Amino acid sequence: MKKFLVVYVSRTGKTKKMAEWIAEGLRFAGQEAVLKTLPQVREVADIQGYDGYVLGSPTYHKAMIEGFNSWLFKAQRAGVEGKVGGAFGSHTHSGEAPGILHDTMRHVFKMNMVDLGALTMEERVVDSPEGMPACQQFGRALGERAG
Numbered sequence: 001m002k003k004f005l006v007v008y009v010s011r012t013g014k015t016k017k018m019a020e021w022i023a024e025g026l027r028f029a030g031q032e033a034v035l036k037t038l039p040q041v042r043e044v045a046d047i048q049g050y051d052g053y054v055l056g057s058p059t060y061h062k063a064m065i066e067g068f069n070s071w072l073f074k075a076q077r078a079g080v081e082g083k084v085g086g087a088f089g090s091h092t093h094s095g096e097a098p099g100i101l102h103d104t105m106r107h108v109f110k111m112n113m114v115d116l117g118a119l120t121m122e123e124r125v126v127d128s129p130e131g132m133p134a135c136q137q138f139g140r141a142l143g144e145r146a147g
């Protein structure tokens with residue numbers, strides 16, 4: 001069993017729902033998923049030691065939510081190179097944050113990113129019956145990538 005860390009921030013609960021469903025999908029694939037908010041993983045040591053990482057941020061002002069930028073400098077020092085990775089987040093109209101996370105994880109951290117790309121979901125979809133299965137499927141794909 002591989003161990004995944006799902007780290008997210010959510011102001012109004014949409015990205016939080018996505019994180020919970022993605023964690024379920026990881027578990028359906030037979031993997032362990034540890035769910036944390038950004039303030040719960042402040043130290044490099046809190047980030048180290050997982051086989052995979054899934055990072056989630058909603059989009060505010062066409063960017064990641066406050067705090068994620070500086071957190072990524074810590075994540076870079078946590079030995080994540082080559083680890084399985086995925087990025088996700090809720091938005092209403094532009095949805096830049098998951099793509100920024102995905103690109104940083106792939107090109108800077110050199111992680112093994114899920115082929116589906118980032119899971120960038122409009123909040124109306126998060127709240128629809130399609131939201132839960134789509135997130136679970138994304139989690140499952142991540143879990144299967146870890147073998």
Ligand SMILES: Cc1cc2nc3c(=O)[nH]c(=O)nc-3n(C[C@H](O)[C@H](O)[C@H](O)COP(=O)(O)O)c2cc1C
Nearest residue numbers: 010011012013014015058061062091092093094095
């Ligand atoms: C002040 C403010 C700015 C926002 N800026 C954007 C934006 O630039 N692009 C976008 O797609 N959504 C934007 N949104 C919408 C949020 O991304 C959306 O409500 C999202 O589902 C919130 O996720 P959360 O509940 O996980 O915080 C903005 C919302 C607020 C309140």
